[in-house]
Amino acid sequence: MSEEIKQRIDQLIRSDEEADAPLYPEVSDSMEPDQVALLLESLPREARAECWAQVPVEQRVDVLVEMRTEARASLLRDFDSQALDQLISDLDAETLIELAESLPEDVVDIALARMDERQREHYERSAQYDENAIGRYVDHQLLILPQNSRVRDAVRLLRRETPLFTQHLWLVDRTGRYAGAVETRALFGQPDHLPLIELEEDEFEPLQATRSLREATEAFEHAEVSALPVVDDSGRLLGRMTQTLALELLHEHYEGQLMASAGLDEEEDLFAPVMRSSRRRATWLGINLLTAFLASWAIGLFEGTLQEVVALAVLMPVVASMGGIAGSQTLTLIIRGLALGQISAANIMPLLRKELSVGGLNGVLWALVIGFVAAYWFSSPGIGLVIALAIVVNIAVAALSGVMVPVLLEKLKIDPALSGSVILTTVTDVVGFVVFLGLGSLFLT
Amino acid sequence: MSEEIKQRIDQLIRSDEEADAPLYPEVSDSMEPDQVALLLESLPREARAECWAQVPVEQRVDVLVEMRTEARASLLRDFDSQALDQLISDLDAETLIELAESLPEDVVDIALARMDERQREHYERSAQYDENAIGRYVDHQLLILPQNSRVRDAVRLLRRETPLFTQHLWLVDRTGRYAGAVETRALFGQPDHLPLIELEEDEFEPLQATRSLREATEAFEHAEVSALPVVDDSGRLLGRMTQTLALELLHEHYEGQLMASAGLDEEEDLFAPVMRSSRRRATWLGINLLTAFLASWAIGLFEGTLQEVVALAVLMPVVASMGGIAGSQTLTLIIRGLALGQISAANIMPLLRKELSVGGLNGVLWALVIGFVAAYWFSSPGIGLVIALAIVVNIAVAALSGVMVPVLLEKLKIDPALSGSVILTTVTDVVGFVVFLGLGSLFLT
Known part of the structure; x- marks a missing residue:
């Protein structure tokens, strides 16, 4: 392909x-x-x-x-x-x-x-729903029958029309409200006069038109059907949503998340005009510049120390980057948990304990490695000690922020997949620099 | 939910x-x-x-x-x-x-x-395929008929068995090879003795059991059916794959990519034991440590300069981070393009030109902003000039690496979503520090 x-x-x-x-x-x-x-x-x-x-x-x-x-x-x-x-x-x-x-x-x-009246009506009803609502993407090609129909009515309809994905016939009451579903294969071998209602499926939940697309894809992940009925607030059958569309939407959702994590739009054209592309990306660079200046400001607090012990300047990236990586591991785990609905007020504390323990262990391990390398490199046990302490603190802070930043963002209704990582690395950068240079100014000058 | x-x-x-x-x-x-x-x-x-x-x-x-x-x-x-x-x-x-x-x-x-023989056969056949192959996940609940069957045979079968998702009946030849599909709804109103072959669908491509799961989800995105037949190398019908499974697999695929981008495993347990979790994450931290030491080594080349002009140490994070962000924007766009199969030898050059232009424009824009801020902050036009030049160079390098790193990784059969960003930021860090401190040592000491 x-x-x-x-x-x-x-x-x-x-x-x-x-x-x-x-x-x-x-x-x-x-x-x-x-x-x-x-x-x-x-x-x-x-x-x-x-x-x-x-x-x-x-x-x-x-x-x-x-x-x-x-x-x-x-x-x-x-x-x-x-x-x-x-x-x-x-x-x-x-x-x-x-x-x-x-x-x-x-x-x-x-x-x-130019549309015929029926299509225009469909359009106008769908257009009422916003871009992220199920109602906007309703498919109107489906077979609908009054709920008092019989097998022969269904068979007559099936001989005439054949929309794709016709696994079910949908029943409505006199006011057009959704009343149930009959599988087409259930019709085989049934007497002509049998009321359809007797062949009705264990009812499955129709999708609410006002709900989000994400809920539709979730519903399809355990509803073993190729299409689900969509109803409006009053229960009226608007149409259906197919599983093929759900698959497409899920794809778009994840693609959108991937792009958003770099401050890009899902609809971004590979060959967008240079000016437009530059303008859009400039915003994300600007936001990031602010956080970078914050880190610089933190370093600036220790100019004197840096002048005296230039080794600190050389080692700064190690402290910042170990914190950033450890934090993003926790962050990613939590973002997945939030997306799956697995994180709540009740399991945050055990999670935090676990992540802090993992961070503590890795912090100590890598602090030892980095401490020895630094002490040897600059022939200074003091430098080794200072960076080792800073690594332990920064990885612990990273674990803490990796849990708390996405949870707080979610509470504030900000997508943690979008901005979680910028905020997290700002925290680990600033904390890392302040702790490392602060300890340096205490012990090495 | x-x-x-x-x-x-x-x-x-x-x-x-x-x-x-x-x-x-x-x-x-x-x-x-x-x-x-x-x-x-x-x-x-x-x-x-x-x-x-x-x-x-x-x-x-x-x-x-x-x-x-x-x-x-x-x-x-x-x-x-x-x-x-x-x-x-x-x-x-x-x-x-x-x-x-x-x-x-x-x-x-x-x-x-304990299984009956038929299930055991199914198991043994599926187990031959590896974890990422379609054949492993074949569903054996499907209705199969010899290709010379008639409508009455199909109806008889449908009355007896009723697996979920039975949109089609599958036809096989005498040796069990896939021979075509008939939609169940096409049976309505047809005479009993009509050969099924006359109701055969415009043929759709069966899935090859040896192909990857990703290909199956792609196939479902445009095959408007709820299940596709799966065949082995000799064309024998092994079973089917349903769209519900495809939806689940797509979900897992993206979740796996998200986790992999932080060096985590898709199967990672939220509450994995601390020791095991630490050990697994340690590897990723270790790889990252090497890249951080590389950046430190680059800085170490300029110890003398840093001692003389400590402002350079303060501003280092700005240069590195602007390069990293600009690069990751390009990287993300290219990773998406690669995933969609949209990037090839032929459009790389125009893409590179475009990304370099976007990088150039944003580079100049932010170089001016950062240059003025730095010059004012440290009351030194020289510092402003040096950082401005470094930003322009680093953002251009970022655009270049953002295109080339994922393309090269893909050529080497390494998933760019996994390691692209580590390599990219290593490049932008090292280049950023060398250019910035190098220019500083030329012009400011």
């Missing part, structure tokens, strides 16, 4: 360099829309636009839907009004929901005006 | 403290096995063992299967031979595959001896 995409990229960019060769051959002949989307994202913007021109017209909407927002916007920006018009000529509600944020408002209005 | 688990943890640990209160009330009455597993993992080891005693006997195997290896082993270690005997009295192949690595070898043998 990804091997194939790599070869295409090679091929595409190479053909660009050999002027004789045909530009961008055979893009997307056998490729699925998501593969074409990945390929387009991986190309520099000019090559991307040219490659886009080769995407078969009937595949274009699907490809755009699969693309990350920023890369998609880079293509849509070049659309003239005719191309836009063609693009939106026949969208369903789910597709327009995906594309709406990348389209000018008036284009969205035109697309809406 | 996770809210519920939190409350249970609170309740469990609190009840431990109030001696009067009943110990561990109503654990797992309404809880699914995966929730019980999460709960058990979140408890300190003694509380865990006591809580385990409350888990209904009939749920125990399912709970153990859901637990992470290390936490599971902590429970199994306390099993006496009678309890083990009970545990393995009625296992199917999939369950034994999951539990085997946590059980003594002779216990696995007894469990195998």
Whole structure:
């Protein structure tokens, strides 16, 4: 799969360099829309636009839907009004929901005006929910029957329509509220007149449209079904969510976390324009600069000591980095625990005890190693002693912060995966420098 | 969901403290096995063992299967031979595959001896595949028919057996090789004598048992089906893989990456014994110590300069940390690109150009800011100039390494998510210190 995409990229960019060769051959002949989307994202913007021109017209909407927002916007920006018009000529509600944020408002209005009434209704209902809510991503292709239907009604419906993933038929009451599910395979061999209600599944919980996407992926991890019904606050059946979408969302969630941990946006385009990319990253660098200056300030408190014992300046990175690494190990363990819902007021104390013990043991071990190396390097037992003490203290502080920083951030509703590590290393840097240089000024000057 | 688990943890640990209160009330009455597993993992080891005693006997195997290896082993270690005997009295192949690595070898043998022949065959076939191969996790609950069957045979089968997720019936040829799929809903309204082959789906690619789990989750992201057939090298149908499993595996994959980035194991128990936990983490700290000493060595080259211009020592963290952050932003973007298969020999150069431009712009911007702050702080335009130059160089080097380090690691078949960031920060630390102190010794002494 990804091997194939790599070869295409090679091929595409190479053909660009050999002027004789045909530009961008055979893009997307056998490729699925998501593969074409990945390929387009991986190309520099000019090559991307040219490659886009080769995407078969009937595949274009699907490809755009699969693309990350920023890369998609880079293509849509070049659309003239005719191309836009063609693009939106026949969208369903789910597709327009995906594309709406990348389209000018008036284009969205035109697309809406062209939809049939039912799709427009779907769109308007979905658009009420925010970007992180299940309701926004409801799939309307499902088989619904009144709850008093019989087997023959179900079979008639199944012969007519065939949406993907039809593992269940959904029953609703007269007001459209969700009333239960019948598995299609349960219909085999049943008499025509049997009420469907008698074949009803052990009820499973419908998803609430207002809940977060993360809750939907959790639900799918133990609901052994390929689609779950989605209901609004009054219990009305809005549609369904499929497991394929849940898989995609989980993927995006983790990708978002990875990117956020470096201060990047999940939708970041590999080939975003330099100016825009610089501006966005500048913020994260600026925040980090403040914390770096804080560390410098801490060191500045000991200028006199540093002048007298320059070995301290040489060894500073060792103290800071051992604290940072030990702390990030604890931090990562706790962030995972928080994500799994495994950390609560009650088990924090035993956890803290355990992490402090682990930190204590490793602190003493590495303090001995580092102490001897430093004492030998600078032929000074005093330096060895000072750095050994500083390492023990800093690794203990790291364990403490590794537990407390993410827990406090979570309490403040700040994602610890995003900012936990910046705060933690600021703590271990400042504490490390102050303790190390402080001890140095006490014992070595 | 996770809210519920939190409350249970609170309740469990609190009840431990109030001696009067009943110990561990109503654990797992309404809880699914995966929730019980999460709960058990979140408890300190003694509380865990006591809580385990409350888990209904009939749920125990399912709970153990859901637990992470290390936490599971902590429970199994306390099993006496009678309890083990009970545990393995009625296992199917999939369950034994999951539990085997946590059980003594002779216990696995007894469990195998008790299985019926078919399950034992399944087990032995699955056990041939390694931990990361699709073949190991094959699900054997599926409906298989000879390829010359007719609609009536399918309907008869469907009336008798009903495994979960039966969206398709699978067809095999006389030698057991995969021959196609028929969707159950396609059977409705078809004449009894119609050959199934005429209802065959647009063929979808079966999964190869030897391929990696990651490929399976990728396949599910665009195959709109709830289960895919798995075949061995000769095309024989081994069983199927369900989308629910794919979702679980994706979750584990990302959790593994998160943990690996801090040098931790995915199976790490929140309450692992202190000694074991310390020993495991010591390795990562040791590797990191070597890189820290490398940075110290670089600083040590300039002891004389530091003694003369102590401001350089104070400002060192700023140079190192700006390089580290800028580099990790590029690194993260490239790691994502590599994971998506979007980076190849051909687009590396344009990417490098872009990242160097972004780095250049941000380098100049922050060099100016930092230069002025430093010049003002130490009342020395020279210091301002030196740090500004060092920042520009280090951020450019960071951009270069951010692209090249993960690409080279990938070439060497080392996971860049695991070690990319250690190597990158070593580069930016060493380069940052050498350039900064080198310029300082040229211009300021």
